Amino acid sequence: MTVTIWDVARRAGVSVATVSRALNRSGPVREETRRRIEQAARELNYAPNSAARSLISRRTGMLGVLLPDLFGEFFSELIRGIDGAAQAGGYHLLVSSSHDAASEIEAALRGMRGRVDGLVVMAPMVEAGVLKPMLPRNVPVVLLSSPLADGAFDALTVDNHGGARQVVEHLLSHGHERVAILKGPERNHDAEERLRGYRTALAAAGVPWRQELEIPGDFTGESGYRGAEAVLRMDPRPTAIFAANDAMAFGALSALRDAGIAVPEEMALAGFDDVSSTRYTIPPLTTAHVAIRELGARAVGMLVDALVPGAGPRPRPRQRETLPATVVVRRSCGCTGAEGGARGP
Amino acid sequence: MTVTIWDVARRAGVSVATVSRALNRSGPVREETRRRIEQAARELNYAPNSAARSLISRRTGMLGVLLPDLFGEFFSELIRGIDGAAQAGGYHLLVSSSHDAASEIEAALRGMRGRVDGLVVMAPMVEAGVLKPMLPRNVPVVLLSSPLADGAFDALTVDNHGGARQVVEHLLSHGHERVAILKGPERNHDAEERLRGYRTALAAAGVPWRQELEIPGDFTGESGYRGAEAVLRMDPRPTAIFAANDAMAFGALSALRDAGIAVPEEMALAGFDDVSSTRYTIPPLTTAHVAIRELGARAVGMLVDALVPGAGPRPRPRQRETLPATVVVRRSCGCTGAEGGARGP
DNA sequence: AGTGTGCCCGTAAACGTTTCCAATCCGTCC
DNA sequence: GGACGGATTGGAAACGTTTACGGGCACACT
Numbered sequence: 001m002t003v004t005i006w007d008v009a010r011r012a013g014v015s016v017a018t019v020s021r022a023l024n025r026s027g028p029v030r031e032e033t034r035r036r037i038e039q040a041a042r043e044l045n046y047a048p049n050s051a052a053r054s055l056i057s058r059r060t061g062m063l064g065v066l067l068p069d070l071f072g073e074f075f076s077e078l079i080r081g082i083d084g085a086a087q088a089g090g091y092h093l094l095v096s097s098s099h100d101a102a103s104e105i106e107a108a109l110r111g112m113r114g115r116v117d118g119l120v121v122m123a124p125m126v127e128a129g130v131l132k133p134m135l136p137r138n139v140p141v142v143l144l145s146s147p148l149a150d151g152a153f154d155a156l157t158v159d160n161h162g163g164a165r166q167v168v169e170h171l172l173s174h175g176h177e178r179v180a181i182l183k184g185p186e187r188n189h190d191a192e193e194r195l196r197g198y199r200t201a202l203a204a205a206g207v208p209w210r211q212e213l214e215i216p217g218d219f220t221g222e223s224g225y226r227g228a229e230a231v232l233r234m235d236p237r238p239t240a241i242f243a244a245n246d247a248m249a250f251g252a253l254s255a256l257r258d259a260g261i262a263v264p265e266e267m268a269l270a271g272f273d274d275v276s277s278t279r280y281t282i283p284p285l286t287t288a289h290v291a292i293r294e295l296g297a298r299a300v301g302m303l304v305d306a307l308v309p310g311a312g313p314r315p316r317p318r319q320r321e322t323l324p325a326t327v328v329v330r331r332s333c334g335c336t337g338a339e340g341g342a343r344g345p
Numbered sequence: 346m347t348v349t350i351w352d353v354a355r356r357a358g359v360s361v362a363t364v365s366r367a368l369n370r371s372g373p374v375r376e377e378t379r380r381r382i383e384q385a386a387r388e389l390n391y392a393p394n395s396a397a398r399s400l401i402s403r404r405t406g407m408l409g410v411l412l413p414d415l416f417g418e419f420f421s422e423l424i425r426g427i428d429g430a431a432q433a434g435g436y437h438l439l440v441s442s443s444h445d446a447a448s449e450i451e452a453a454l455r456g457m458r459g460r461v462d463g464l465v466v467m468a469p470m471v472e473a474g475v476l477k478p479m480l481p482r483n484v485p486v487v488l489l490s491s492p493l494a495d496g497a498f499d500a501l502t503v504d505n506h507g508g509a510r511q512v513v514e515h516l517l518s519h520g521h522e523r524v525a526i527l528k529g530p531e532r533n534h535d536a537e538e539r540l541r542g543y544r545t546a547l548a549a550a551g552v553p554w555r556q557e558l559e560i561p562g563d564f565t566g567e568s569g570y571r572g573a574e575a576v577l578r579m580d581p582r583p584t585a586i587f588a589a590n591d592a593m594a595f596g597a598l599s600a601l602r603d604a605g606i607a608v609p610e611e612m613a614l615a616g617f618d619d620v621s622s623t624r625y626t627i628p629p630l631t632t633a634h635v636a637i638r639e640l641g642a643r644a645v646g647m648l649v650d651a652l653v654p655g656a657g658p659r660p661r662p663r664q665r666e667t668l669p670a671t672v673v674v675r676r677s678c679g680c681t682g683a684e685g686g687a688r689g690p
Numbered sequence: 691a692g693t694g695t696g697c698c699c700g701t702a703a704a705c706g707t708t709t710c711c712a713a714t715c716c717g718t719c720c
Numbered sequence: 721g722g723a724c725g726g727a728t729t730g731g732a733a734a735c736g737t738t739t740a741c742g743g744g745c746a747c748a749c750t
Contacts, residue, residue: 002483002736003735004735004736004737005738006736014699014713015699015700015701016702016736016737016738017698017699017700017701017702017738017739018699018740020737020738021698021699021739024738026739027699027736027739028696028697028698028699028700029699030698031698032698033698045705047455047458048459048737049400049457049459049734049735049736049737050458050459050460050737051396051397051399051400051405051735051736051737052396052400052705052735052736052737052738053705053736053737053738054396054397054737055394055397055705055706055735055737055738056704056705056736056737056738056739057705057737057738057739058705060396062439062460069425070421070424070425070428071421071422071424071425072421073418073421076415076416076417076418076420076421077416077423079415080414080416080442080713081413083415083440083441083442083443084443087441087443092439092441092456092457092460093439093440093441094407094437094438094439095438095440096428096432096437096438097425097428098428098429098432110392111437112437113392113395114393114394114395114396115407115437116393138347138699178714200638221625226607228744247403250625254625257627277622280566280595280599282602282627315496335725336721347706349705349706349707350707350708351706359729359730360729360731361706361707361708361730361731362708362709362729362731362732363728363729363730364728365707365708365709366708366709366728366729369708371708371709372709372728372729373726373727373728373729374727374728374729375727376727378728378729391708393706394705394706394707395707396705396707397705397706397707397708397735398706398707398708399707399711399735400705400706400707400708400711400734400735400736400737401706401707401708401734401735402707402708403735479729595742617734647702688716
């Protein structure tokens with residue numbers, strides 16, 4: 001049933017070694033022979049057995065991608081970037097998601113062992129010390145948004161602190177004195193950094209920090225909704241909300257609308273990530289722009305760089321990159337000017 | 346560097362055959378021996394080489410997923426369903442996307458040959474005759490939303506015709522006489538079926554069909570925006586719009602808002618798919634509900650069914666399933682009652 | 691004519707598993 | 721006491737490639 005390299009060799013009247021060399025262009029083969037082999041392969045509809053190939057060559061042609069989730073605009077866009085770059089580099093993608101707990105990550109990682117030539121790991125919830133021993137050392141790994149700071153692995157992060165600071169400073173520049181933050185999950189690296197940016201902005205502006213203005217959340221729209229409800233119950237009521245990601249901002253927007261609170265007149269609002277639908281809410285959302293797609297593309301780019309086409313991982317200094325996050329002003333913060341009326345969907 | 350089954354065997358003082366049997370529980374091994382082997386494996390941090398394993402066992406433990414895109418709420422939710430079911434079945438996921446052209450699909454399919462135990466293929470844009478010869482015959486394949494109707498492969502579809510018909514009939518029940526449709530891409534199976542449903546509803550209600558009410562689109566929000574603009578230029582102006590998917594409906598909503606047209610008072614609107622944000626637009630969107638996540642889960646479910654745990658594909662009659670699509674009434678169609686105020690995101 | 695030099699090509703050894711088959715062991719039964 | 725039978729175990733073949741190594745061959749040069 002299955003046609004092997006032997007069948008091709010027999011049909012072309014050569015040895016398997018020659019077939020291999022011809023098909024992979026990995027050695028000298030006379031032009032005429034090569035044509036004969038290629039024709040034989042085509043006629044037999046031959047496809048090399050990738051298991052056998054990677055058994056001996058120790059390369060699989062696949063990259064592993066480990067994400068906390070696949071759902072939502074952020075991950076959707078992230079994957080898109082990852083996928084594009086992987087295709088461009090000639091790699092297939094082995095994806096695995098829904099991993100927050102360290103044990104799940106470990107299991108997923110173990111499952112990928114030996115199956116991939118490189119790995120993109122996004123695990124903002126697990127600590128450096130526990131993550132590190134789980135990561136394979138024989139293939140290159142790129143860490144996305146991970147607290148792992150030592151130079152053992154390539155790492156790619158977003159300037160969460162700077163972005164959050166900018167957003168909050170923008171809010172403060174409108175004269176808001178009481179700015180609440182809807183926080184991300186506890187022990188999540190991105191969330192912690194954004195919170196830190198919030199505090200930095202407050203301190204820099206000389207605005208007093210208040211515990212009660214830091215409202216728990218978990219990056220879901222639902223938690224944003226509840227967070228905004230909590231804000232509305234406060235007295236005195238804050239006049240601005242910084243949601244640590246856009247999904248929570250959308251939830252908050254929903255809650256504010258349901259409560260009949262006008263945004264931005266009665267409550268200013270800003271988010272983080274700049275997912276695409278920030279442009280189409282009412283009002284459009286002021287947020288910190290992150291080049292999400294590029295984040296994904298860059299991650300596999302680093303991997304592809306680390307993998308020299310023919311051989312295994314090549315030793316080279318670890319990379320550490322940080323993508324900028326800059327405030328993009330729309331209407332939800334109370335600015336009337338820029339990007340006011342969204343055009344198109 | 347890499348530890349093999351031989352190392353484990355030596356350390357445990359047994360043969361590789363016994364190690365294999367012990368670790369896979371694939372044959373009788375004395376309890377005490379098994380413990381010794383497991384301990385040795387643990388100490389050496391042994392992980393079986395999956396290439397070697399799948400070379401001999403002819404199983405890879407991976408499922409291939411071929412999609413036209415990864416982006417957007419629909420695919421995001423679809424993947425989520427696929428991923429969940431794959432994990433439940435103990436399979437890894439090899440994904441590939443951005444394929445509309447037949448040649449791209451063929452290339453992606455060739456790349457997956459031999460790497461996967463089964464395949465989920467969504468290719469609504471390619472014709473049956475073209476698609477069929479590209480599909481592998483040695484592994485089970487589940488077709489998603491594909492026009493391929495003969496019984497050669499398992500197939501899973503959504504009741505596009507019925508769903509569209511229901512939505513349009515609902516619109517007509519409000520007394521609308523001129524209902525425009527924003528069509529999906531040409532030659533897209535889902536789009537064609539939804540168009541057919543629209544026509545069926547019109548015919549059933551005795552409403553005359555008009556060419557100019559069928560407006561081209563491509564399932565993107567942008568095209569929905571332009572489509573709605575086109576509708577607004579018509580004279581006499583239609584009083585209702587059925588967008589062939591939610592993304593286009595969102596675009597249309599945006600256009601109507603920009604034009605100052607009140608929805609649903611001046612223009613009723615409905616979509617298709619019931620992605621999650623239909624609940625949070627203003628007004629909430631009437632649409633045809635599709636269990637997207639379940640669609641994905643069901644697809645890999647069919648695959649897993651076809652793959653008996655130990656061996657290769659097992660011969661069995663081809664499945665053909667159709668998931669229902671039923672209208673869910675919110676406010677954009679002019680009904681005031683049901684699901685009016687969205688609670689939480 | 692002999693000899694080096696390159697180009698082509700074939701032989702065979704890996705790669706790390708799984709699995710068939712035969713061998714061994716140990717207790718039981720006649 | 722020896723045969724028998726089931727539970728364990730080991731040996732070795734197979735899976736389909738890639739690749740080191742060496743053999744032929746044509747050609748040019750001495």
